[in-house]
Amino acid sequence: MNDKLDIEHIAKLSRLDLSKEEKEKYSKQMGGVLEYAEKIGDFRSPEQSEGSLHVGRDDKEGISRDDTSDVEVGVINGVTDAIREDEVGESLSRQEALKNAPAQKDGFIQVKGVFAEDE
Amino acid sequence: MTQFSIKELQEKDQGIHAFLEFFDEKKIDQQIEESKKRIEQGNPLSAIDGKTVAIKENFVWTNGKTNAASKILKDFEAPYTATAVQKIIDAGGIIVGKTNMDEFAFGSSTENSAYGPTKNPHDLDRVPGGSSGGSAAAVASGMVELAIGTDTGGSIRQPAAFCGVVGFKPTYGAVSRYGVIAYGSSLDTIGTFGKTVKEARELFEVMAGKDVKDATSIDIENSKFETLNSKQAPHSKLKTQNLKIGLPKEFFAEGLDPRIKNAIDGVVEKIKSQGAEVVEISLPSLPYALACYYIIAFVEASSNLARYDGVRYGFSIENSKSKVTSRLERRDPSASLGMTKEGVGMTLLDIYQKSRAMGFGEEVKRRIMLGTYVSSAGYADKYYHQAQIVRQEIKKEFDDAFSKVDCIFAPVTPTLPFKFGENTDDPVKMYLEDVYTVPINVAGIPAISIPIETAQEGDKKLPIGMQILGKQRDDYNIFNIAQNIEDLISKS
Numbered sequence: 189m190n191d192k193l194d195i196e197h198i199a200k201l202s203r204l205d206l207s208k209e210e211k212e213k214y215s216k217q218m219g220g221v222l223e224y225a226e227k228i229g230d231f232r233s234p235e236q237s238e239g240s241l242h243v244g245r246d247d248k249e250g251i252s253r254d255d256t257s258d259v260e261v262g263v264i265n266g267v268t269d270a271i272r273e274d275e276v277g278e279s280l281s282r283q284e285a286l287k288n289a290p291a292q293k294d295g296f297i298q299v300k301g302v303f304a305e306d307e
Numbered sequence: 308m309t310q311f312s313i314k315e316l317q318e319k320d321q322g323i324h325a326f327l328e329f330f331d332e333k334k335i336d337q338q339i340e341e342s343k344k345r346i347e348q349g350n351p352l353s354a355i356d357g358k359t360v361a362i363k364e365n366f367v368w369t370n371g372k373t374n375a376a377s378k379i380l381k382d383f384e385a386p387y388t389a390t391a392v393q394k395i396i397d398a399g400g401i402i403v404g405k406t407n408m409d410e411f412a413f414g415s416s417t418e419n420s421a422y423g424p425t426k427n428p429h430d431l432d433r434v435p436g437g438s439s440g441g442s443a444a445a446v447a448s449g450m451v452e453l454a455i456g457t458d459t460g461g462s463i464r465q466p467a468a469f470c471g472v473v474g475f476k477p478t479y480g481a482v483s484r485y486g487v488i489a490y491g492s493s494l495d496t497i498g499t500f501g502k503t504v505k506e507a508r509e510l511f512e513v514m515a516g517k518d519v520k521d522a523t524s525i526d527i528e529n530s531k532f533e534t535l536n537s538k539q540a541p542h543s544k545l546k547t548q549n550l551k552i553g554l555p556k557e558f559f560a561e562g563l564d565p566r567i568k569n570a571i572d573g574v575v576e577k578i579k580s581q582g583a584e585v586v587e588i589s590l591p592s593l594p595y596a597l598a599c600y601y602i603i604a605f606v607e608a609s610s611n612l613a614r615y616d617g618v619r620y621g622f623s624i625e626n627s628k629s630k631v632t633s634r635l636e637r638r639d640p641s642a643s644l645g646m647t648k649e650g651v652g653m654t655l656l657d658i659y660q661k662s663r664a665m666g667f668g669e670e671v672k673r674r675i676m677l678g679t680y681v682s683s684a685g686y687a688d689k690y691y692h693q694a695q696i697v698r699q700e701i702k703k704e705f706d707d708a709f710s711k712v713d714c715i716f717a718p719v720t721p722t723l724p725f726k727f728g729e730n731t732d733d734p735v736k737m738y739l740e741d742v743y744t745v746p747i748n749v750a751g752i753p754a755i756s757i758p759i760e761t762a763q764e765g766d767k768k769l770p771i772g773m774q775i776l777g778k779q780r781d782d783y784n785i786f787n788i789a790q791n792i793e794d795l796i797s798k799s
Contacts (some may be wrong), residue, residue: 193680202609202679204672205660216791218677221601224735225681227596228693233700243688243696259692260699262493264751265480265779270522285384288620299618300655301451 193219311339316403316450323426323470325435325444326362328371329404338401345399354509356399361445361454363407365412366392367490368592375488376420377410379615379622379666390485390521391455391514398513403451406441410668411612412462412490414438415740419670420732427469430767433724436466439500443470446500453510454500459490460600461719461744463498466755468719468772471565471758472518473507473789475499478779479751480525482511483518491607492523494600494748504757508786515782527780548582550788553712557593558743562721570760570771571718588712590704593746595697600745601738602681602694609678610672618663624661625653673734698749705750709778714788718743719756719772723764743774753782755789759796 195215206214235241236238243259282295291298313332320326324534329702342357351357367373367385368538374380388396395402409419417440427435428448435444439456445465446454458465458476467474475498482497489495496573497514517526554575559568575585616624653661667675681690721742730737747754754776775792777785 193553195676198676198680200673200685201683202614202675203656203663204657204667205657205664206672211443213671214676217673217679221673221734221738222680224738225598225602225690228595228602228697229689230613231592231595231693231697231700233696236696236749241696243692250754261695265523265525266522267479267480267525273517280386285345287386288383290620290623290626297619300653302655 193222310336311401311403313403318380319448319450323444323449323450324423324426324433324489325359325406325441325450326404326423327374327376327407327420327422327505328730329343330370330402331543331754334370335401335403338399339486342399342401351398352397353513355395355453355513358453358506359451360395360400360402360510361404361406361442361451361637362402362714363439363442363456365457365490366405367486367488368392369560370402371405371705373405373488373533374422375411376408377666377668377671378421379663380620381622383621385486387794389392390483390518392486394514394516394620395455395510396442400453400513405454406439406445406454408441408456409438409462410671411488411608412457412459412676413440413608413670415465415737416725416727416730417441418727419668421668424727427724429471429770430470430724430764432768433726434469436469436720436724438466438472440466440470441499443467443472443474446470446472446502447726452501453506453511455514456498456500457487457490458496458748459494460604460746460748461741464744464747464754464772464774465499465721465740467500467756468758469724469770471761471770471772473501473504473758473793474756474772475507475511475786476747476754477511477515477528477603477782478525478753479748480515480521480523481527481753481780481782483521483524484515485520487609488728491604491605491748492611493607494604496748504786504789506753508783508790509777511782525780526775527782529783550578550583550714552578552583552585553588553708553710553715554585555588555590555593555715555717557590557710558717562739562742563718564722566723566762566772567718567720570762571716573775574759574773574792576790577799581795585716586712586717588708589774590708590746592697592699592700592704596701596746596749597738597742599694599697599701600741600749601677601692601791603698603749605674605678606682606691607678609675612667612675615663615666617666619656622662622666623658624665671736701746702750705746705752706778709781714778714785715774717774717776719774720744723762723769723771747774747776750779752779753777753785755785757789757793759792 289297365375366389368388372512407425416434425440427433442454442456447470463474499510518524597703735776756772760771
């Protein structure tokens with residue numbers, strides 16, 4: 189492992205409230221999994237070996253990019269651009285859609301204020 | 308035709324816990340009656356008309372609840388029914404209930420269910436596999452004739468092998484994912500369990516087909532059912548003497564239980580004696596497939612589970628009953644969740660963080676955090692994008708292999724069914740159980756697990772399965788080949 193896992197940051201990004209003990213436990217377990225996952229870095233595709241595909245670095249300017257847009261993602265069985273006409277079709281009724289909402293009011297799902305100051 | 312009784316089923320399930328929910332007995336009886344009439348009149352709706360079917364708990368339906376074996380969806384009543392389930396209903400299949408699974412399909416043993424594990428009918432001290440452990444056990448124990456599950460990294464094939472039944476995973480997109488609680492959207496498939504290849508195929512045929520509600524779904528060409536003695540197709544590629552089978556050397560290296568290897572060798576010898584050609588092939592990227600799978604799956608999982616937020620549906624800390632709260636506090640007294648019964652004083656962030664922390668099990672939290680980590684700024688390229696590159700190479704290697712062979716034989720699992728608790732202390736140890744199944748999901752190809760032998764362990768006979776893999780859209784040919792192997796094995 190190169191960096192110590194910032195479990196506070198990860199738990200916050202994941203929207204998970206963890207106790208101190210849980211943070212320690214998960215941090216350790218995740219470290220083990222990431223150690224295994226690291227081996228992916230040893231892999232070189234033919235394009236990577238010949239230098240025509242770089243992951244994460246713009247060699248010309250020496251800037252580290254965290255956005256490798258050349259890498260193909262998500263085309264599994266050849267289906268791409270599966271779009272339909274922009275027409276209204278059948279959909280859930282409002283009642284059905286609210287069926288399982290923990291809090292609702294006036295036909296809306298009720299949610300705490302995002303920017304509320306005093307809660 | 309089944310003489311059916313829910314009470315009998317519930318009694319039988321006492322020792323196994325394959326089911327989490329049973330459907331209404333009166334409705335089942337009515338469906339059986341209607342099915343009987345249709346069959347007597349010679350008008351069955353399909354080959355599965357009147358057959359009992361179990362549905363994994365991650366398919367939504369309007370006939371009951373859906374919880375994906377998680378507390379965060381306890382008592383959730385979906386407002387719509389999954390396409391795959393509706394097709395079964397429309398084909399006359401008698402759905403008797405929903406089966407147990409690893410929570411959100413994260414697991415290989417069904418030990419991660421928030422409602423208790425399922426037992427392997429062949430040895431009650433051992434796991435049935437996962438995540439579709441309940442479906443596999445329900446068929447293996449004879450509680451139902453057919454069952455459906457999902458397979459994202461092996462979750463149909465591995466429990467099928469552990470429980471000694473047939474488990475089929477189709478080409479990605481062959482069955483609509485509409486109404487399936489998503490785990491890894493580029494990997495999830497819907498498949499079937501049956502005692503025989505024929506039954507698994509008939510159930511698949513009912514569900515297969517492009518669905519306007521699933522933009523990744525496809526139609527695949529059905530092929531006539533062909534057997535070894537097919538008169539209609541004397542020059543068929545699928546006649547055993549014309550068959551070319553590949554054995555990837557990377558799959559038969561160290562780490563494979565010798566009893567499993569020997570069992571597969573036995574099948575290979577049998578099929579060679581029928582005239583098939585068996586060649587060793589190499590898929591050099593296979594050793595990276597497990598890391599590739601887990602990185603992509605965890606990223607997609609963390610994205611897909613963001614919707615469980617205590618706001619739109621499911622468990623919410625805001626109106627959690629005090630009973631739930633105190634039980635969880637007792638389990639982890641150090642958890643200073645600082646919550647109140649009415650949620651007063653909580654911010655929106657609190658609602659998210661506390662609802663999710665309380666509603667999700669351990670493995671789920673681990674995978675969400677791992678997925679978040681490997682896709683986060685500063686790490687996405689190293690892990691996620693790199694994994695996507697590996698994925699393309701694995702797909703290419705399978706494509707190349709299938710230009711040379713008709714199908715590939717492979718083990719399903721590296722081990723025989725393991726005992727409860729054997730792999731739960733170390734996540735990586737558990738993940739390694741999937742080493743032979745995940746490459747198939749990465750490549751999006753179809754695969755079937757068929758039982759080939761049993762291994763004596765004490766006074767128990769533990770099932771051993773073998774995988775037959777095909778190229779994308781070759782699902783029906785794979786069924787034909789599997790049928791031939793099944794016939795070959797049963798003859799000897």
